[in-house]
Amino acid sequence: MPATTQDGDHSVANKPAPTTDGTMKAVRFHGVCASNKDLRYEDIPEPKCGQGQIKIKPAWCGICGSDLHEYLGGPSICPTSPHPITGEQVPITFGHEFSGVIEELGKGISEKWKVGDRVCVQPIIYDGDCGACQDGLINCCYKNGFVGLSGRICRSAMLQIINTDTSPGWGGGLSDHLVVPEYAVVKIPDNIGLDVAALVEPLAVGWHAVNASPFKPSDSVLVLGGGPIGLAVIQALRARGCKQIIVSEVSQMRKEFAKEFGAHHVLDPTKDDIVAKCRELADGQGVNVSFDAAGVQAGLDQAILALRARGTHVNIAIWEKRCNFFPNDLVFREKTYMAVATYVKGDFEDVISAISDGRLDMCKKMITKRIGLDEVVEEGFKALIKDKDNQVKILVRGSGQI
DSSP: OOOOSOOOSOOOSSOOOOOSSSEEEEEEEOOOSTTSOOEEEEEEEOOOOOTTEEEEEEEEEEOOHHHHHHHHHOSSSSOSSOOTTTOOOSSEEOOOEEEEEEEEEOTTOOTTOOTTOEEEEOOEEOOSOSHHHHTTOGGGOTTOEEBTTTBSOOHHHHHHTTTSOOOOOOOOSSBSOEEEEGGGEEEOOTTSOHHHHTTHHHHHHHHHHHHHSOOOTTOEEEEEOOSHHHHHHHHHHHHTTOSEEEEEOOOHHHHHHHHHHTOSEEEOTTTSOHHHHHHHHTTTTOEEEEEESSOOHHHHHHHHHHEEEEEEEEEOOOOSSOOOOOTHHHHTTTOEEEEOOSOOTTHHHHHHHHHHTTSSOSGGGGEEEEEEGGGIIIIIIHHHHHSGGGOSEEEEEOTTOO
16 A cells, blocks of 8 residues: 555654744753763754755654664764764754755755755765765765764865855754755655654665675575664665564564564564574575674674575674674685665655655654654654663654644
């Protein structure tokens, strides 16, 4: 079934009120106190729209695992000295998984855009000059960052707005307004709700991981983790016709989600022998491809051993600390370890197309909670810490929700 435009009857308290004095509400990570948990809902200057830029009123914004890692142990991704492209540093407005409505167009913007367009934002910030960017790998830019983690504007946009009155930062989806370069904006078709549009970013991570891997529909696949990215991988595999999806997950709720989203077998690593089960389910040889969306030492060990000869392990997870790895576990069966990072040009459009035509028809069920912008700390971040096993994706309602 194609995605619906309806957001459903979800009560969200304390919807942010529009400001009229040149300031706006935003959730900013300061990350400078002893506990590194300095996240504030506060008033900051409202950004102005400059040349080559589009101003957006966020509608829905997801809280990502990367945001949570920064909150608990950062700043690590968020810059503590001026970012080489944006020039920004903490405090940074959080939010890189979001949808919204265009409210203003800067000079030089293509005529294809108009005020009121429903959009999402591809948040990668890149310089366009390094070898990776020249090869089309903007996700591997040597200076890269993210809207909502590193600031909001790319180098080319900065050069365009020199000597204008454009404000220099504050960009992120957990705010009343933000300004981004035109290249970052992707239009949403009418049959996709703005809540679902906020899921395009995490879905694109899973989509890219499957695209970059050597996966074939006839392959047996192991997915480590049934959180948002693991579920995104499952959906991408199912959309491509995978006949054997095995998931390793501890949380009962996430195990149920994995099964509902298309996993053929769901294992519990605290109860099941993952390696033996994978071999049993995959012709006695093991899986062709494993995807790590968990970043846990035991899971990595199991996934490598669960691969058949010349199988491929794909790391998606952002690890909190160094892991132990024994290359001989790869060498004697010519197995491959590869890593993927976020997404590349075209992935957002492909995901949107797959949602629109019904190939990704389960994604709305990833939304387990909706909250207001001023509830982000208590009902968002702290809820994900205390009730992680019962949450998949918490969405924050912004002033652009219509």
